Amino acid sequence: MAEITVTVDGVNYEDHVEPRMLLVHYLREIVGKTGTPIGCDTSNCGACTVLMDGQSVKSCAVLAVQADGTQITTIEGMANGALHPLQRAFHEEHALQCGYCTPGMIMAASDLLRENPHPTDTEIREGLEGNLCRCTGYENIVRAVRRAAQAGVSE
């Protein structure tokens, strides 16, 4: 077992974990952040995307021990009293049907907008290329990210 210290959505956690534990399992099973889903098990789908020290990562492709000393933000850390502007934009633009990909989409989109506050549609699509949605055909997702960008989500 290895001892790790991780900040998740602003709260500090100290835990003993097996080295083979994936970050996504740590978040869901130890910390209780079940807002982060497991999608594909092959690191293709991006549903489990979280921010690690501000950058998007696939939490199924990071060991919990590798997250030692980092700050993690999950979808559960996005709303601050009210929905985060990206969450609101996804709601208003109907950017989801089953919703399984949505936490990862929103985390990847937040990273994209942090780096590029006013992306073109092509840049939005490229920024979300690691996140699969099997329902929407992506059109409304791109629209939602554009709307959030116009609302100044990065500010």
Add this chain to the structure above:
Amino acid sequence: MIPAKFEYVRPGSVDEAIRALADGGDDAKVIAGGQSLLPLLRLRLAYPELLVDVGGLDELRGVTDAGDALVIGARTTHYQLVHDPLVAEHCGLLAEATETVADPAVRHRGTLGGALAHGDPAGDLPAVVLALDATLIARGPGGEREIPAADFFVDYLTTSLQPEEILTAIRIPKLGPGWGYRYEKFHRTAQSWATVGVAALTRRDNGSVAEARIGLTNMGTVPVRARAAEDAAAGAAASREALRAAADRADEGTNPPADLHGAADYRRHLARVLTGRALAAAAGL
């Protein structure tokens, strides 16, 4: 899925990491970003007994100007390479190809050294460092040694790194004046592996191409140079027609795989077409 059990150490220096590898025997494995290794562990296609995590070692990170070459620390991430001004100025092909690797989340974690040490012929960067005539620098218990990229890739997922060695840096000669480049990649979906990729460099000399270097992705068990096309392009007129004729020889000597993404003869076709495009773009046409 959950990986099989392993021990895990996080050494504080490269020398400590080498000692840990030597103590761990044949079943020890280096992990940096883990973007290739962790999927293998999860699918239990690999089950090392010990992981030596070099992901926190700052001595392996960053790009330095070494006069006529850039020296890139092995655990420099794809994201850092894409945004590095030295790479953009002297080694643009590397940045261009790295930007096509997987997706943004993977590029945040994945490292150049990890992508090379993984030795996947379908990965983009092995063919790129081959075309760039890079030298790979490895350190082991006996000290440091330099391995030309052409000698580094031995077989599918197999490199000439010894079990107790760590890839520490990659030295890439700067491209001088007159050189142009292009990485052409064909893949079925946004983030999938290249069905075929072509890394082309050309040096223009007025109306002709004086020199060409071409690395092929996923055209064999290792990345390969398209030597016949390189020879045909050298001295050719800088025209689309002449370069397309040279590119018709791009698949000579290759042994491409056949899988769900494409039959071998389809890959040969792709290699010829993409080489024609890559050469033309590299020559500024």
